Amino acid sequence: MDLNPPPGENYAHPKICFFHVFFKAAALAFYILSALFISNFVIIFVVTVLLAALDFWVVKNVSGRILVGLRWWNEINEDGESVWRFECLDQESLARMNKKDSWLFWWTLYLTAVVWVVFAIFSLIRLQADYLLVVGVCLTLSIANIIGFTKCRKDAKKQLQAFATQTIASRFTSSIQSAFTAV
Numbered sequence: 001m002d003l004n005p006p007p008g009e010n011y012a013h014p015k016i017c018f019f020h021v022f023f024k025a026a027a028l029a030f031y032i033l034s035a036l037f038i039s040n041f042v043i044i045f046v047v048t049v050l051l052a053a054l055d056f057w058v059v060k061n062v063s064g065r066i067l068v069g070l071r072w073w074n075e076i077n078e079d080g081e082s083v084w085r086f087e088c089l090d091q092e093s094l095a096r097m098n099k100k101d102s103w104l105f106w107w108t109l110y111l112t113a114v115v116w117v118v119f120a121i122f123s124l125i126r127l128q129a130d131y132l133l134v135v136g137v138c139l140t141l142s143i144a145n146i147i148g149f150t151k152c153r154k155d156a157k158k159q160l161q162a163f164a165t166q167t168i169a170s171r172f173t174s175s176i177q178s179a180f181t182a183v
Contacts, residue, residue, distance in 0.1 A: 010100065013066055017104050020063035023055035024112045027138060031119065045134050052138040059109065059145050064152075067101040072148035086152040109149065113142040 027048055034044040065071045069089035077083050089097075116139040123132040 013098070013101055016063050016066050017101060019058055020067065020105060021108055023051055023058055024108055027051035027055055028112070028115055031134065031138070041130055045130075048134050049137050052141050055112075056141040056145060060148065063105060064145075064149055067098075067105040068149070068153075069097055070149055070152040072152040074148075084148075084151060088152065109142075109146055113139065113146055116142055 030051055031044070031048045034048070038044055060072070071087040073085050075083055075085060116135055120132060120135045120139060123129075123135055
C-alpha cells in the first residue's frame, strides 16, 4: 500500500469519502472531548459506541462497496458454522476505481484502529476499566471491518487470478482446437 495519496487526482465520491471519515472522527472526537465536558459515563459510552456503530455500518455497507468495490458479511449455515461471504466488482470495474478514494478508505480504516489501540493503552495505564470497555467495543467494530475487508480483498485477488488463468487456458485450448480443425 502506498503511503502517499495519488497526486493530481480528485475524489470520485467526495460525499461518501466525507461520511467515511466523519463517523470515525466523530466517535474519536466525542470520546476525547467527553472526558473534559461530561461527567456521566453512561452518556459517554452510549454516544461513543453509537457513533462507532454508525461508522461500522457506513464502512461495511456503503463506503466499502463504493470506494473500493468490496462487500463482506458473515452468516451462520445450517450446521451452525460461521461462513464468510465476499463480493467484489468485476475486473474492469475494479481497474477503474479511483485511487484516491481507495487510499482514503484503507488508511482511515487502519489508522482508526491504531488510535483506538492507543486509547486502550492509556485506559490500561490509568486503570480505567469503564473507559477500556468503551474503547474495546469501538476497537472491536473497527477490527471487524479491517478483517472483513482484508479477507475480501484477498478473496477478490484470488478470484481475479482464477479468472485470468481460466481465460488464458480457454483461449489457449480454443487456439489449439482451431489450429487442428484448420488442418
